[in-house]
Amino acid sequence: MKGFFEDTNYSIGLLDETAIPRDVIDNYIYEHNLTGKNAFFVADLGKIFKKHLAWQNIMGRIKPFYTVKCNSSPAVLEILAAFGTGFACASKNELSTVYDLGVAMENVVYTNPCKQVSQIKYAAKIGVNLMTCENEMELKKIARNHPNAKLLLHIATEGIRGEEEMNVTFGTTLKNCRHLLECAKELGVQVTGVKFHVSNSSSDPQTYIHAISDARCVYDMAEELGFRLNVLDIGGFSGNELQLEELYQELSHLLNAYFPEGSGTRIIAEPGSFYVSSAFTLAVNIIGKKTVENDQPLPSGGNPTFVYYMNEGVYGSFGSTLFEKLNTAPKVHKRYEDEPLFASSLLGPSCDELDVIVDHCLLPEMEVGDWIVFENMGSANLNEQSAFAISEKPSLYNFMSFRDWYEIQDAGITSENLMKSLCVPWLQSSEDNFSMA
Numbered sequence: 001m002k003g004f005f006e007d008t009n010y011s012i013g014l015l016d017e018t019a020i021p022r023d024v025i026d027n028y029i030y031e032h033n034l035t036g037k038n039a040f041f042v043a044d045l046g047k048i049f050k051k052h053l054a055w056q057n058i059m060g061r062i063k064p065f066y067t068v069k070c071n072s073s074p075a076v077l078e079i080l081a082a083f084g085t086g087f088a089c090a091s092k093n094e095l096s097t098v099y100d101l102g103v104a105m106e107n108v109v110y111t112n113p114c115k116q117v118s119q120i121k122y123a124a125k126i127g128v129n130l131m132t133c134e135n136e137m138e139l140k141k142i143a144r145n146h147p148n149a150k151l152l153l154h155i156a157t158e159g160i161r162g163e164e165e166m167n168v169t170f171g172t173t174l175k176n177c178r179h180l181l182e183c184a185k186e187l188g189v190q191v192t193g194v195k196f197h198v199s200n201s202s203s204d205p206q207t208y209i210h211a212i213s214d215a216r217c218v219y220d221m222a223e224e225l226g227f228r229l230n231v232l233d234i235g236g237f238s239g240n241e242l243q244l245e246e247l248y249q250e251l252s253h254l255l256n257a258y259f260p261e262g263s264g265t266r267i268i269a270e271p272g273s274f275y276v277s278s279a280f281t282l283a284v285n286i287i288g289k290k291t292v293e294n295d296q297p298l299p300s301g302g303n304p305t306f307v308y309y310m311n312e313g314v315y316g317s318f319g320s321t322l323f324e325k326l327n328t329a330p331k332v333h334k335r336y337e338d339e340p341l342f343a344s345s346l347l348g349p350s351c352d353e354l355d356v357i358v359d360h361c362l363l364p365e366m367e368v369g370d371w372i373v374f375e376n377m378g379s380a381n382l383n384e385q386s387a388f389a390i391s392e393k394p395s396l397y398n399f400m401s402f403r404d405w406y407e408i409q410d411a412g413i414t415s416e417n418l419m420k421s422l423c424v425p426w427l428q429s430s431e432d433n434f435s436m437a
Contacts, residue, residue: 010075012045013399024399025283029333029371037285037369039312039394041377045079046404047279049411052083054241055271058248062267065109067236068094070272070379071280075398077101080275082413088270089128092119099126106130109233111195111270113154113170114138120145130231132195134172136183143187150192151184152233153177153218157196157211171196174214181218181225193231194218197270208250216258231266232259238273238379276378282317282394283333284310286370287349305343306365310372313348313355317380317394321357326374332363333371339364346372 015024024042032038055064065086068077072094077087078101086107087098098108110123110131115138123131124146131146133139134154142149156171172180184191194215198207211234219229237247259265288309314322330346341362348355366372 010396010398012075013397014405015399015401017402021281021399024397025281025333025373028397029283032283032285033369037287037311038392039282039284039310039317041280041282041317041380041394041396043073043075043280043378043396043398044400045075045279045398046400046407048076048079048275049083049404049408051275051278052080052085053411054244055274058241058244059269060248060252061261062234062248062251062269064271064275065107065233065268066275067270067272068098071276072097073396076276076279086268092116092122095119095123095126095128099128109152109268109270115141117141117145120149124148130192132233133180134170136180139180139183139187139189143184143189147188148190150190150231152193152195152231153180153191154195154197155211155214155218157198157207157214174217177218178221181222181227185225185227191222191227191229193229193233193265195233195235197235209254212251212254212258230264231268234267234269236270236272238271238277240274244274273379277327277376278378280376280378280380282312282374282377282380284312284317284372284374286366286368286372287311289366289368305345306363307345307347308366308372309347309349309351310357311349312394313350313357314352315348315350315355317377318348318357320379322354326358328374328376330358330361330363331373331375332366333373334364334366336364 013024015021021042021044024044028040028042032040052064063086065088066077066080067088069090077097080087081098081101081103086109087094087103088109088111089095089098090110090112095108095110099105105127106129108128108130110119110128112119113132113134115131120131120142123129129146129148129150131142131149131151132154133142133151139151142151154171155177156173181191196211196215198211215232222229234251237244239247255267259267286308290307292305292307312318318326320326342365344358344361344363345356346358346361348357
């Protein structure tokens, strides 16, 4: 595979048999206490392999096209490329990154709903033909700048949450699909499939029933106009394995009814955080502390509330908290025994009123210099940092256990360049080296 693991500026540490993932965090906290208390990520790449196996076992013929914008760290993309996943890209930079990995371009879909002309031309240049389209203006742009494009008509879905109807943000209506198909035929643009995306906030099975039946309607319309559709993109997924199984139970009978095996339809999905969230852990340092007196007693039994300032915030690794709730609980790195818990707030370093990471949680009293660990941070902003960030970009340390590495080899996923990125056993149990108390 062209470019695979060549000229990389990172390594993947292999864990000694006596070590556990907790030791990796302990080891680097010890190191950062000596050299500078910057925030850092650790990534257990073996977990990504396990997620891939889970996807294959549960989702069967539905091929994953990993959402690159979720986490585009080089080790993640290169390992997923070795696993044979496809990639869903939303920008020229993402397209270029995947192209440089040597991924076959038929395994890439360009998903940005509003594409720049220059980026459409770039997609055409490198051979990315599969792309989404949801309106006539976008269709005409693609027709002018990418003669070999193969379009997935992005249809809108409506989720119901309780009795409140969700807003339709992306995608065209079923009613408008015939018009777009007629325009595509007139412009000589090939339509090859349908895409929809069901929001994570919608848990109603009816949403998928409507979306898949609507997709079948678009297929029928297209065939009437002479198109032969062969791709169905069912959109993203960000839950865990149990939720994935529940989703497949909802999908399987619908897909078998409308798009059965043997029908010639390739079914793909765009998972992102499912693959990477649990693999990444973020360690941040307390850089400031203040006490706020409250009139009312707190659940911990005392009056003081502690506000802690951390060296990462919403203008860095916690950027997603500006528009969605943090889905992981903070854990104090020190091991406290029978310590009282106090109502606490965790803020970023900017002192901006928006820079609130956790508004309220119960934690033992901490001091400046202590560390807090956040798990399930694989969907954090690892690669780009806001211009408003005042802390250094966190370092990223990749590791994998020997057991996981052997399982990857047993699965037939090997590469000389991958071997070059692996370190010899470098970590032993930290309990003999420093105190974690």
